[in-house]
Amino acid sequence: MSTVSDTIKGRRRSPLPRIALTTGKTLLSIAITMLGLLFVTFFIGRVMPLDPVLAVVGERATKEVYDAAYIKLGLDKPLIVQFYNYVISVIQGDFGQSLRTGFPVAEEIKRRFPATLELATLGTLIGVFIGVPLGVLAAVKRGTWIDQAARVLALIGYSMPVFWLGMIALVIFYSKLGWVAGSGRLDIFYVDIVPRVTGMILIDSILDANWDIFRNAISHIILPASLLGYYSLAYISRMTRSFMLEQLSSEYITTARVKGLPERTVIWRHAFGNIKVQLITVIALSYAGLLEGSVLTEIIFSWPGIGSYITTSLLSADMNAVMGGTIVVGLVFVLLNIFSDLLYKFFDPRAK
DSSP states (O other): OHHHHHHHHHHHTOHHHHHHHHHHHHHHHHHHHHHHHHHHHHHHHHHSSOOHHHHHHOTTOOHHHHHHHHHHTTTTSOHHHHHHHHHHHHHTTOOOBOTTTOSBHHHHHHHHHHHHHHHHHHHHHHHHHHHHHHHHHHHHTTTSHHHHHHHHHHHHHHHSOHHHHHHHHIIIIIIISOOSOOSSSSOGGGTTOSOOSSSOHHHHHHHTTOHHHHHHHHHHHHHHHHHHHHHHHHHHHHHHHHHHHHHHTSHHHHHHHHTTOOHHHIIIIIIGGGTHHHHHHHHHHHHHHHHHHOHHHHHHTTOOSHHHHHHHHHHTTOHHHHHHHHHHHHHHHHHHHHHHHHHHHHHOGGGO
């Protein structure tokens, strides 16, 4: 009996091997994904019709100077050797030096990425807090003018070019009405006053209790964040409406209504409760899309983020910076997917 009891207890205490196996598979998946991203990014950077040597020495350099820079950059070695050296450097956190500025790429990304993170986070929050209720309301009021208005709003968000909306927004709300500040993250006389802790101006100004800079930062970020939030809202509201329509037509919803449950309980506790897991994926993908797709918004509003950094570096043939920025964005995308998987288990016990 004691042996049988010990065996049962051992079986009950056996989640650790399963957790270790799951963690190992996840880490292996991340490693393979990032290696594939490194491979694609590296070889695209090598086959593009841009000469990184000219970005260093200039077009008027002599052949001797050009050849010396070519060898110094390691471009004389076989591609497979260059790729191997690059992977080893990236693992060590070294993305090389920017050919345009001469500073380490890792330091420049570290300085610029919080700006994109701050902008994309605020845009996603706007999209979630408006898009989710709007999608639920459109599903509940299916076929009414509210539903039609929500669908038109989402359609416009998908159809309008971001650069056009950005310029129109600047003309109306900044130039004509003066409701918001212009381009950049802060007015010039507020720059570098708040101590850098997170790199996100809103949080750093709160930590420093500098409310003048906080208000100025809000005035600068509200327009580009609202623009990104509108695109996030369009996607989230459309998907929320689709998920809710599927749930509201289910038999268990009909049964709940027949039992006399309040409509508010039927909609939010039962129908919406069953789409939370699906919405996690939608919101995570929307967030990742804003992190990697805010390039035009950052350029229009002169936002010193990772998107404008990659674009400027690409136009300058600075492939070290382009590849470093692309790898960081890809890593964030992978981590967001893993985070959404973890949230599955929190919201849906069946996934445990």
